Amino acid sequence: MPAIPDPTPDPPPPPPALDQLPVADLQRVGPRVQERLARLGIHSVQDLLFHLPVRYQDRGLVVPLTDLRPGAEVQIEGEVGETQISYGGRRSLKVWLTDGTATGEQPIPGGVLLRFFHFSPQQVAALRPGVRLRCYGEVRQGPNSLELVHPEYRLCGADEAPPPAPRLTPIYPSTEGLQQSSWRGLTDQALALLAQHPPGECLPAAVLAGFALPDLGTALDYVHRPPLAASLADLTERRHPAFLRLAFEELVAHQVSLRRLRLAHLRTPAPVLAGDGGLRRRLREVLPFALTPDQEQAAAEIAADLARALPMQRLLQGDVGSGKTVVAALAALQAIESGRQAALMVPTELLSEQHYRGLATWLEPLGVAPVWLTGRHKGRERTALLAAIAAGRAPLVIGTHALIQEEVRFADLGLSIIDEQHRFGVHQRMRLREKGAQEGGAPHQLIMTATPIPRSLAMTLYADLDLSVIAKAPPGRTPIVTVALPDGRREAVIGRVHDACAAGRQAYWVCTLIEESEALQAQAAQETARQLGDCLPGVRVGLVHGRQRAPEREAVMAAFAAAALDLLVATTVIEVGVDVPNASLMIIENPERLGLSQLHQLRGRVGRGARESHCVLLYHAPLSVQARDRLALIRATLDGFRIAEEDLKMRGAGEVLGTRQTGTLEFRVADPLRDQHLTGAAQRAADLILARYPDLVEPLMQRWLGRREVFGVV
Incomplete structure (x- = not known):
């Protein structure tokens, strides 16, 4: 009888992906550290790897104590000459570090004072006279001498000179309770895991072939532990190829998310709002002014969008006082000419009343009576307004967040207009759009903003939208x-x-x-x-x-x-x-x-x-x-676009546009203004991935967008 072969052992399970490996599995990460990391959105080892340094320090050079100057960040080495706990004013531990030529607390060349306000008995015992220390910190001018307050330090052997640091020292954005030494310990562990389990590439070789950029694992290792020879300026300003590699992939991820959103819009039918032009012609006749070329161009772009069976998603941006309202009025009349309703949502009750009175002045002579709905309308008045909206007797409805309340039902909403879009959350904008969703279709949407955005930046932030710009204010306004x-x-x-x-x-x-x-x-x-x-x-x-x-x-x-x-x-x-x-x-x-x-x-x-x-x-x-x-x-x-450009250079896109509060895109590595030279390539890469590499879409979005939902500005 032939021998029965031993069963083939099962292969070991594959190691967990770094995005599935919780930070709790790392050494020295207990519940308290976990909680502190979670404040910064760090839950997995991958999150930790993408938490990048904000600056770097060169600790390869030891500065003599006699060469110290206030304001400099330096690495020093010396011998503890005297240790004292001071109780005057605020309790502190004073450690006088000398080069062996002086002791005491006088401003004598060859010594510097290390001051600690938070210290333990063990620390006092360790920092005894005769111990040799290597420290890093900022030099300050104290009352009697130069000082380093709470420097990082380590003890050195009496007869051994510690080797110089082989790499630049990263400084991480932090939160209360996490010191830089803790960050370096955590990222050391994360980088070791990265070396064992390199992350899968989410960018096709066809995309990366056109760039002299490192692979993802190499880029991450470099930005966390750059060599001493690396350019501090290139790293700090994030111009180094390692940072560009990460920024490019993040830009591609955002472009993929926005393009996928746009494709979803285009698969949704919308009512064709061609109109006969009668109301619009009559409005132009009664207006006491002529439209500017910019207004005419924006109105024509919107009119063409509304006449299609695909839902318009257009951003109309114009500086303060540029005349966006009359362009919106023409769009609303095109919807009304087509037998549909239009809605205008604005952030405050007072602004909604202003829009209502202004539009009523223009439209009531045409036989179009706008309806105004806000939280102030109660009882029978509110019931009557809701009935008129539901029955289609309200061709144009102007209001605040009250428009998206569940009890508000439109008979046939063909166009939703949102003014000052940055004041609304993403879900609020989506809910107004849903008010017109009928039989699988969706209304057209016009979004207006008075925050000028450079076109190059708008290509990144609003890639799911078409863009119209009113750059010049109407003539006759006094500067x-x-x-x-x-x-x-x-x-x-x-x-x-x-x-x-x-x-x-x-x-x-x-x-x-x-x-x-x-x-x-x-x-x-x-x-x-x-x-x-x-x-x-x-x-x-x-x-x-x-x-x-x-x-x-x-x-x-x-x-x-x-x-x-x-x-x-x-x-x-x-x-x-x-x-x-x-x-x-x-x-x-x-x-x-x-x-x-x-x-x-x-x-x-x-x-x-x-x-x-x-x-x-x-x-x-x-x-x-x-x-x-x-x-x-x-x-x-008074040029809002020039002002916005300069503001973006000074403060960055996230702060200027308020992206964290409003639900538009947030960036972890990329800066849409600094990295705008990558935008075109990122858009082409996104199109290629969606067309030929659909399996990369979810991993790419999970890596960079994670748990955040990205809606664009729908």
């Missing part, structure tokens, strides 16, 4: 004169406010604080309003801030719009506000604390009438070089 004055001239500025109000004009006074606290900002605004009320008898002063309930705030703004108030003291909540043509003076306190785009938006609250308007930037001296440059630019130009 705003902007001046910058130190706050020592405050009394003169208050006198200017008095004169303006006495002449029948109105003014804004905007208060800012560096702290991100609505409570503190409200307190500053309240105190300013009280002081101005005391200084300006006879001037009617109103106050709005973010701590007020919305109805209270909007009632004050409505009183200002109705000229029942002369001076409106406010925080930056008026950045998107009402159109008050009689307001011709704006004071912005501490403008150095705001970005360029926000200053430009605030300034846009004045200059809406025929009267010359002024904006006074009341700054606190001394100004930093960057603050001086910002204020010089805002004084020199």
